[in-house]
Amino acid sequence: MFSFFAIFLSALLAGSAYSCPHVEHSGATRRLYQEGLEIARMNNIRRQTTSAAAKSIAITNVRVFDGDKLLPLGSVYIAGGFIAPYAEGAEVVDGNGGVLLSGLIDAHAHPSSVAHLEAFASNGVTTAIVASCFPAAVCKSLLNHAGLPDVRFPGVSANTPNSSHALLLGLQLNETITSASQAPAFVADQLATGATFIKLIAEHPDSATTLDQATMNALVTSAHANQLRVAGHAADYAAVHRTLTAHVDQAHHVPTDIPLDAPLISRFVSQGTISVPTLSIFTTFLAAGQIDEAGYAAANTSVTRLRAAGVPILAGTDSNDLPAPFTLPFGSSLHTELELLVQAGLSTVEALRSATVLAAHHNLLFDRGVVAPGMRADLLLISGDPIANISATRNIQRVWIAGVEYAGVETS
Ligand SMILES: *[C@@H]1O[C@H](CO)[C@@H](O)[C@H](O)[C@H]1NC(C)=O
Ligand SMILES: *[C@@H]1O[C@H](CO)[C@@H](O)[C@H](O)[C@H]1NC(C)=O
Ligand SMILES: *[C@@H]1O[C@H](CO)[C@@H](O)[C@H](O)[C@H]1NC(C)=O
Numbered sequence: 514m515f516s517f518f519a520i521f522l523s524a525l526l527a528g529s530a531y532s533c534p535h536v537e538h539s540g541a542t543r544r545l546y547q548e549g550l551e552i553a554r555m556n557n558i559r560r561q562t563t564s565a566a567a568k569s570i571a572i573t574n575v576r577v578f579d580g581d582k583l584l585p586l587g588s589v590y591i592a593g594g595f596i597a598p599y600a601e602g603a604e605v606v607d608g609n610g611g612v613l614l615s616g617l618i619d620a621h622a623h624p625s626s627v628a629h630l631e632a633f634a635s636n637g638v639t640t641a642i643v644a645s646c647f648p649a650a651v652c653k654s655l656l657n658h659a660g661l662p663d664v665r666f667p668g669v670s671a672n673t674p675n676s677s678h679a680l681l682l683g684l685q686l687n688e689t690i691t692s693a694s695q696a697p698a699f700v701a702d703q704l705a706t707g708a709t710f711i712k713l714i715a716e717h718p719d720s721a722t723t724l725d726q727a728t729m730n731a732l733v734t735s736a737h738a739n740q741l742r743v744a745g746h747a748a749d750y751a752a753v754h755r756t757l758t759a760h761v762d763q764a765h766h767v768p769t770d771i772p773l774d775a776p777l778i779s780r781f782v783s784q785g786t787i788s789v790p791t792l793s794i795f796t797t798f799l800a801a802g803q804i805d806e807a808g809y810a811a812a813n814t815s816v817t818r819l820r821a822a823g824v825p826i827l828a829g830t831d832s833n834d835l836p837a838p839f840t841l842p843f844g845s846s847l848h849t850e851l852e853l854l855v856q857a858g859l860s861t862v863e864a865l866r867s868a869t870v871l872a873a874h875h876n877l878l879f880d881r882g883v884v885a886p887g888m889r890a891d892l893l894l895i896s897g898d899p900i901a902n903i904s905a906t907r908n909i910q911r912v913w914i915a916g917v918e919y920a921g922v923e924t925s
């Protein structure tokens with residue numbers, strides 16, 4: 514019943530160089546829009562029945578990952594939902610010599626229901642950056658669920674009416690953009706839905722219906738005029754080139770046709786553009802035969818080169834609830850992404866930073882991402898040493914979200 518995410522993923526494929534299904538506007542897309550509104554209604558009902566209270570907690574006998582290294586064994590205090598220097602009369606939780614991380618952030622995901630937020634929580638993902646809303650009401654309905662992950666979203670992604678993404682997403686005509694002059698209104702519409710950033714879709718320039726360069730440029734100008742950052746979808750080399758020309762702040766995905774090379778990577782560096790490679794979804798596409806080994810190698814090489822050039826890399830998954838073989842689970846896939854980033858050449862510390870302090874910083878979430886007094890008490894307690902072996906992040910013991918322990922963790 515959440516099949517509109519299936520459509521989103523197909524859209525991702527359609528926007529790349531390797532696949533271009535022809536899809537007509539049909540009654541089906543309109544029905545899917547209604548389905549989204551129904552999901553939003555259910556999420557909103559669920560919120561009213563959710564209650565959770567933050568208490569004072571002392572997590573003892575833990576080694577904190579401070580964004581750089583593991584500190585010696587010590588205690589971390591939580592009071593009023595935030596990390597505190599000390600908390601009088603706190604309930605003691607023995608960390609058993611485990612490692613305490615800042616809650617993980619998935620910088621590119623497609624949750625639509627409370628169940629998806631619960632899957633994130635049980636895997637230690639405490640913040641999800643939603644990569645596009647379908648429709649915006651779904652994203653809004655994921656806000657403010659006490660004890661569950663926090664979300665940020667861009668409203669609907671910017672597409673022309675007849676682009677493959679717009680057709681596949683079933684975007685309503687008044688949710689699309691056809692010219693640069695409409696950019697201010699498009700950005701204002703997204704802001705009105707609660708968007709905290711803008712997302713635009715750059716397809717291969719051979720596509721007659723992709724956003725033109727002037728419209729992408731204008732979207733970035735309008736977003737920046739509203740202090741909003743811009744994430745650009747670009748899954749092929751030429752599309753990355755176009756998003757860099759538009760000066761997006763974040764390039765989402767990496768090319769699977771031609772690896773990023775020195776000319777493009779030097780533009781990431783000089784323009785301060787960051788990357789959210791989403792290697793996990795490319796392994797899913799590889800397994801499904803949507804890309805071949807060379808396609809995955811291009812994505813992997815792009816990450817190796819971005820990292821070597823010092824471009825900030827954020828862990829994002831493209832997690833979604835598409836039917837097999839495309840589906841990518843919420844939460845557990847972020848641990849996969851960390852492993853894939855390490856396989857592409859990031860150090861384990863760099864991988865941990867990509868899902869914590871860097872993800873927070875580059876999404877302007879200055880209240881989280883590090884374990885320090887004054888920060889939101891979004892915390893993940895694991896056993897084992899994730900600096901020695903990144904897979905240790907999967908050894909989840911306990912999770913707190915804004916100081917509320919998530920009860921549904923399956924300890925491993
Ligand atoms: C979209 O495509 C349809 C069918 O080809 C065409 O009739 C319509 O004018 C196009 N709309 C825009 C905004 O280009
Ligand atoms: C688009 O139109 C629908 C109904 O026609 C309306 O409810 C919605 O608010 C409009 N959206 C925008 C962004 O103007
Ligand atoms: C990914 O890149 C790393 C570092 O360059 C390399 O060692 C590894 O073999 C690559 N993996 C794939 C699947 O291409």
Ligand SMILES: *[C@@H]1O[C@H](CO)[C@@H](O)[C@H](O)[C@H]1NC(C)=O
Nearest residue numbers: 897901902903904905906907
């Ligand atoms: C990391 O741990 C996993 C799971 O225990 C194991 O399969 C893998 O071989 C380890 N990797 C390294 C580099 O030790």
